[in-house]
Amino acid sequence: MSDVDQYLQQHGPRFEEELCDLLRIPSVSxxxxxxxxxxxxxxxxxxxxxxLGFKTEIxxxxxxxxxxxxxxxxxxxxxxxxxGHYDVQPPDPLNEWKTPxxxxxxxxxxxxxxxxxxxxxxxxxHIKSAEAWIKTAGKLPINVKYLIEGEEEVGSEHLEHFIAxxxxxLKSDVVVxxxxxxxxxxxxxxxxxxxxxxxxxxxxxxxxxxxxxxSFGGAVTNPAIALSKMLAALIDADGRIQVPGFYDDxxxxxxxxxxxxxxxxxxxxxxxxxxxxxxxxxxxGFTTQERKSARPTFDINGLTSGYQGEGAKTVLPARxxxxxxxxxxxxxxxxxxxxxxxxxLKKLCPPGIRLELVSHHGAPGVVVPLDSPYVxxxxxxxxxxxGRAPVYMREGGSIPVVSTFRQQLGVDTLLLGWxxxxxxxxxxxxxFCLADFHRGIRTSAHLWKELAAVKS
Amino acid sequence: MSDVDQYLQQHGPRFEEELCDLLRIPSVSxxxxxxxxxxxxxxxxxxxxxxLGFKTEIxxxxxxxxxxxxxxxxxxxxxxxxxGHYDVQPPDPLNEWKTPxxxxxxxxxxxxxxxxxxxxxxxxxHIKSAEAWIKTAGKLPINVKYLIEGEEEVGSEHLEHFIAxxxxxLKSDVVVxxxxxxxxxxxxxxxxxxxxxxxxxxxxxxxxxxxxxxSFGGAVTNPAIALSKMLAALIDADGRIQVPGFYDDxxxxxxxxxxxxxxxxxxxxxxxxxxxxxxxxxxxGFTTQERKSARPTFDINGLTSGYQGEGAKTVLPARxxxxxxxxxxxxxxxxxxxxxxxxxLKKLCPPGIRLELVSHHGAPGVVVPLDSPYVxxxxxxxxxxxGRAPVYMREGGSIPVVSTFRQQLGVDTLLLGWxxxxxxxxxxxxxFCLADFHRGIRTSAHLWKELAAVKS
Numbered sequence: 001m002s003d004v005d006q007y008l009q010q011h012g013p014r015f016e017e018e019l020c021d022l023l024r025i026p027s028v029s030x031x032x033x034x035x036x037x038x039x040x041x042x043x044x045x046x047x048x049x050x051x052l053g054f055k056t057e058i059x060x061x062x063x064x065x066x067x068x069x070x071x072x073x074x075x076x077x078x079x080x081x082x083x084g085h086y087d088v089q090p091p092d093p094l095n096e097w098k099t100p101x102x103x104x105x106x107x108x109x110x111x112x113x114x115x116x117x118x119x120x121x122x123x124x125x126h127i128k129s130a131e132a133w134i135k136t137a138g139k140l141p142i143n144v145k146y147l148i149e150g151e152e153e154v155g156s157e158h159l160e161h162f163i164a165x166x167x168x169x170l171k172s173d174v175v176v177x178x179x180x181x182x183x184x185x186x187x188x189x190x191x192x193x194x195x196x197x198x199x200x201x202x203x204x205x206x207x208x209x210x211x212x213x214x215s216f217g218g219a220v221t222n223p224a225i226a227l228s229k230m231l232a233a234l235i236d237a238d239g240r241i242q243v244p245g246f247y248d249d250x251x252x253x254x255x256x257x258x259x260x261x262x263x264x265x266x267x268x269x270x271x272x273x274x275x276x277x278x279x280x281x282x283x284x285g286f287t288t289q290e291r292k293s294a295r296p297t298f299d300i301n302g303l304t305s306g307y308q309g310e311g312a313k314t315v316l317p318a319r320x321x322x323x324x325x326x327x328x329x330x331x332x333x334x335x336x337x338x339x340x341x342x343x344x345l346k347k348l349c350p351p352g353i354r355l356e357l358v359s360h361h362g363a364p365g366v367v368v369p370l371d372s373p374y375v376x377x378x379x380x381x382x383x384x385x386x387g388r389a390p391v392y393m394r395e396g397g398s399i400p401v402v403s404t405f406r407q408q409l410g411v412d413t414l415l416l417g418w419x420x421x422x423x424x425x426x427x428x429x430x431x432f433c434l435a436d437f438h439r440g441i442r443t444s445a446h447l448w449k450e451l452a453a454v455k456s
Numbered sequence: 457m458s459d460v461d462q463y464l465q466q467h468g469p470r471f472e473e474e475l476c477d478l479l480r481i482p483s484v485s486x487x488x489x490x491x492x493x494x495x496x497x498x499x500x501x502x503x504x505x506x507x508l509g510f511k512t513e514i515x516x517x518x519x520x521x522x523x524x525x526x527x528x529x530x531x532x533x534x535x536x537x538x539x540g541h542y543d544v545q546p547p548d549p550l551n552e553w554k555t556p557x558x559x560x561x562x563x564x565x566x567x568x569x570x571x572x573x574x575x576x577x578x579x580x581x582h583i584k585s586a587e588a589w590i591k592t593a594g595k596l597p598i599n600v601k602y603l604i605e606g607e608e609e610v611g612s613e614h615l616e617h618f619i620a621x622x623x624x625x626l627k628s629d630v631v632v633x634x635x636x637x638x639x640x641x642x643x644x645x646x647x648x649x650x651x652x653x654x655x656x657x658x659x660x661x662x663x664x665x666x667x668x669x670x671s672f673g674g675a676v677t678n679p680a681i682a683l684s685k686m687l688a689a690l691i692d693a694d695g696r697i698q699v700p701g702f703y704d705d706x707x708x709x710x711x712x713x714x715x716x717x718x719x720x721x722x723x724x725x726x727x728x729x730x731x732x733x734x735x736x737x738x739x740x741g742f743t744t745q746e747r748k749s750a751r752p753t754f755d756i757n758g759l760t761s762g763y764q765g766e767g768a769k770t771v772l773p774a775r776x777x778x779x780x781x782x783x784x785x786x787x788x789x790x791x792x793x794x795x796x797x798x799x800x801l802k803k804l805c806p807p808g809i810r811l812e813l814v815s816h817h818g819a820p821g822v823v824v825p826l827d828s829p830y831v832x833x834x835x836x837x838x839x840x841x842x843g844r845a846p847v848y849m850r851e852g853g854s855i856p857v858v859s860t861f862r863q864q865l866g867v868d869t870l871l872l873g874w875x876x877x878x879x880x881x882x883x884x885x886x887x888f889c890l891a892d893f894h895r896g897i898r899t900s901a902h903l904w905k906e907l908a909a910v911k912s
Contacts, residue, residue, distance in 0.1 A: 155768065209732070215881070232687075275663040276665070277664075296674075299674075300762065303762065307757055312657075314653070323762070396672070397670025427771070
């Protein structure tokens with residue numbers, strides 16, 4: 001491994017430059033005006049695999065393409081499937097970025113750009129680690145398959161179909177994903193639980209067009225008031241979600257799990273300072289760690305109605321809408337939640353208002369077993385790369401594909417995150433710590449060897 | 457009067473063209489990018505008065521200028537003060553206009569443009585009626601003063617100071633304002649009551665920037681949820697406003713008043729069809745007519761938070777804000793309402809949220825006495841102009857200056873509206889019925905003679 005490690009050290013600066021090239025492509029999958037940019041990012045990734053001599057294909061979908069590549073030159077060794085995504089979240093609000101989102105900028109040892117950690121930077125570590133093996137040992141010590149998609153930030157709409165219709169091609173012993181975080185700076189982690197998600201948009205329509213609030217106010221249901229009342233009714237003062245049946249399938253946290261959460265080196269004062277709030281809040285009876293990773297939640301993601309310009313406009317708006325989402329814990333079924341929500345919203349909708357509920361995407365939560373030889377192998381690789389054994393944690397975000405891999409391919413996923421909690425993923429000024437980028441590549445390079453040693 | 461009437465008939469088409477010139481100026485007072493346009497509209501109006509030989513002045517204010525003009529050539533005759541405004545509401549949402557808001561377009565006997573009725577078109581009728589007298593009789597039969605401002609749509613911020621410091625100049629026997637509506641098409645009205653207004657913007661801030669709703673959701677107060685809950689708490693299911701003391705100064709409607717409301721020729725089915733709702737709603741225990749003109753109300757005018765673009769973004773927004781307003785009835789004090797609201801919002805604000813309440817503008821409601829000789833004179837003029845005696849009604853909108861005139865100058869106001877309820881004021885596709893434009897000019901021309909005959 002010393003050749004590999006030396007190669008990584010020597011070529012590190014070039015790896016950063018290559019990552020910057022990818023980060024300059026505004027591959028915003030949610031925004032149809034960026035359709036060509038998303039494809040360009042996919043082609044860039046495919047070019048990397050071709051450069052390593054991998055069998056590479058850009059697989060078309062009705063949406064953005066999937067990049068698939070494989071190197072199967074080690075008969076008898078296990079096969080690892082690496083999943084990642086080359087699309088990014090929208091950069092809004094643009095005016096809050098210190099430097100433009102698609103002009104990667106180094107500051108204080110970090111690289112700032114949309115997608116720096118989520119997921120271009122993290123995904124790229126598993127490509128550069130492969131390069132190091134090929135350029136030094138001539139080949140990888142293990143069989144690898146890469147599945148890099150362009151629709152993760154819009155709900156991976158066409159991924160499940162692709163996996164279901166390519167089961168043989170994707171057959172593998174274990175999946176590796178780097179799209180999560182370390183527990184804290186210098187505290188690497190293996191994430192063994194993820195929340196699911198059910199994301200909706202509620203559109204209310206009242207009068208057929210905006211009205212003068214003086215002449216009509218008081219006699220017509222105001223859609224923005226109806227929206228406020230309906231949303232307010234979805235969660236009570238104790239932070240409990242008010243959709244009938246919502247908690248039916250929520251597993252109670254065991255004493256053992258709660259002890260583990262309490263044992264994590266979490267600094268609540270630092271957490272509050274990091275995000276700039278003077279109080280943490282949430283569901284009564286649970287700690288911040290439990291609330292943000294192991295309990296289901298309700299969040300409003302966007303509100304739109306009426307006049308939003310400068311000054312005052314005395315309008316009674318024709319429409320009001322909200323984007324909102326529930327984070328789900330394992331065993332909660334997004335489809336069941338959607339049906340219960342729809343029934344509840346219909347009940348809450350006042351006279352004079354027409355309701356439309358759009359489902360943007362849904363995915364169940366997942367918990368992966370910790371007692372596997374692959375987890376032990378990953379822990380050893382992390383110790384090599386980060387100089388410290390990982391902690392084991394659950395993460396509040398969602399990576400829907402993890403449960404798809406379990407269901408369709410029968411394999412578990414290693415969630416090995418190089419990011420940090422304050423990386424501003426999905427927010428302005430997203431960043432990736434450059435030292436962690438290089439530690440991630442080193443860990444990945446060791447991971448290929450450690451996984452190869454597992455008896456399959 | 458036959459000379460005057462003949463002149464009006466002959467020059468009617470030119471009056472329409474002149475009005476179109478004024479409507480082409482996008483004098484949106486709320487939008488600072490239109491500052492120069494607002495001034496241009498004021499100068500255009502001043503040019504009209506200069507053309508009639510009136511003593512004319514463009515009076516500067518810290519905001520948009522006030523146009524003042526007078527013609528005092530009839531010693532012994534009463535003096536009438538005409539108030540109007542040359543600024544307009546913002547045209548948003550632009551994509552709902554059938555033809556552009558600042559390209560006046562004739563369709564089905566109507567003239568479509570922002571400001572067509574509110575208030576450029578209506579205000580202009582009192583200029584053209586003066587022209588007809590001057591061009592035929594050589595002079596007006598009465599003394600006139602015109603006060604035409606450019607900040608009505610943003611709360612007339614500098615008007616009260618102007619009136620208070622120009623009391624002698626503005627001294628008059630009666631005020632005339634045409635900025636209201638007929639009761640219905642072909643049913644002209646004298647409006648004797650107006651609602652007041654208190655308009656606010658509530659800005660909530662949670663975390664210092666947008667967060668990933670997966671990683672942080674559940675552990676931090678979501679400002680958009682806080683906003684929904686606070687707004688929802690301001691009005692109950694019976695349409696009663698939940699601000700302590702809000703109804704303290706609300707006068708109970710008398711049986712006589714309720715009988716008058718019930719006697720108005722109001723078509724509720726037609727009203728629902730006009731605005732496109734399948735149900736009318738509002739404060740329990742009151743009729744639609746009472747709700748929209750004689751009862752106080754709460755309306756949300758705008759909502760803003762988080763991601764409002766296409767598709768889904770899993771963001772926990774840093775901020776959420778709402779523009780909202782109360783319509784007030786006479787005797788309710790906007791300042792008292794503001795203080796009570798502020799206290800209530802502070803009480804409702806959850807931990808983890810910082811609150812800012814901006815007061816955009818406030819004005820009390822007003823009721824003017826019906827038993828005056830000026831009202832009788834106006835009724836006769838309307839019969840000449842519209843061929844039918846007016847009904848007497850209260851209007852739900854606010855014209856704050858009416859109570860200022862009462863307080864500062866000690867005079868009452870004649871509210872003579874030529875508009876219609878479906879003119880889409882403050883909404884896309886604002887219009888003015890061209891026949892009513894001409895009827896308004898004719899009524900105004902007769903009004904000068906009728907008012908001149910009142911013994912002061």
